[in-house]
Amino acid sequence: DAGVIQSPRHEVTEMGQEVTLRCKPISGHNSLFWYRQTMMRGLELLIYFNNNVPIDDSGMPEDRFSAKMPNASFSTLKIQPSEPRDSAVYFCASSPRGGAGQPQHFGDGTRLSIL
Amino acid sequence: GQQLNQSPQSMFIQEGEDVSMNCTSSSIFNTWLWYKQDPGEGPVLLIALYKAGELTSNGRLTAQFGITRKDSFLNISASIPSDVGIYFCAGQLNSGYSTLTFGKGTMLLVSP
Numbered sequence: 142d143a144g145v146i147q148s149p150r151h152e153v154t155e156m157g158q159e160v161t162l163r164c165k166p167i168s169g170h171n172s173l174f175w176y177r178q179t180m181m182r183g184l185e186l187l188i189y190f191n192n193n194v195p196i197d198d199s200g201m202p203e204d205r206f207s208a209k210m211p212n213a214s215f216s217t218l219k220i221q222p223s224e225p226r227d228s229a230v231y232f233c234a235s236s237p238r239g240g241a242g243q244p245q246h247f248g249d250g251t252r253l254s255i256l
Numbered sequence: 257g258q259q260l261n262q263s264p265q266s267m268f269i270q271e272g273e274d275v276s277m278n279c280t281s282s283s284i285f286n287t288w289l290w291y292k293q294d295p296g297e298g299p300v301l302l303i304a305l306y307k308a309g310e311l312t313s314n315g316r317l318t319a320q321f322g323i324t325r326k327d328s329f330l331n332i333s334a335s336i337p338s339d340v341g342i343y344f345c346a347g348q349l350n351s352g353y354s355t356l357t358f359g360k361g362t363m364l365l366v367s368p
Contacts, residue, residue, distance in 0.1 A: 183359075232298050245301075247298030247299045249298045250297070
């Protein structure tokens with residue numbers, strides 16, 4: 142079975158550029174989560190969707206970050222304009238349904254470096 | 257907000273030794289999860305615990321859900337070099353759309 146698929150695996154770009162991260166959740170999973178991982182702050186939840194609808198985006202750092210889920214099999218996380226402090230590993234995770242003890246399954250992440 | 261304190265931050269052990277790590281919370285959770293992250297990969301679920309007092313094993317791994325619902329531990333017996341990685345605990349409430357709260361992780365290094 143295919144797991145959560147993220148692309149690209151690595152992204153290096155200059156500050157001010159737009160960055161788009163992509164995620165394909167596990168087929169049949171109704172909930173999708175975007176996380177950011179840094180050494181200082183660990184794993185932080187940015188936003189999550191249930192049935193393609195954003196449920197909680199309180200973790201999104203600022204207006205430069207936006208996320209969409211146009212259908213059940215695809216989501217994007219966009220940063221515009223990007224800044225060096227956005228450098229981190231961004232993970233997407235999915236679960237069969239939100240909450241209720243449903244474990245989340247993670248992709249392998251996108252390592253983002255903003256120069 | 258909820259916070260998880262995970263300890264130790266890191267461990268360096270010899271192959272064959274047993275390992276124990278734990279998480280404590282300032283508030284209760286109804287589900288505890290343990291994940292392992294290898295370098296360059298995403299966290300992989302090891303064990304999920306759903307009931308206070310529950311003790312669950314997965315091969316050489318054993319985890320328990322504390323009675324108070326504010327703590328959990330993970331034990332690894334007879335460690336091997338491939339156990340190297342970062343281990344995360346995560347707590348989850350089961351009310352509606354509840355999300356995971358992660359600990360900061362325990363980095364485990366195993367010397368052959």
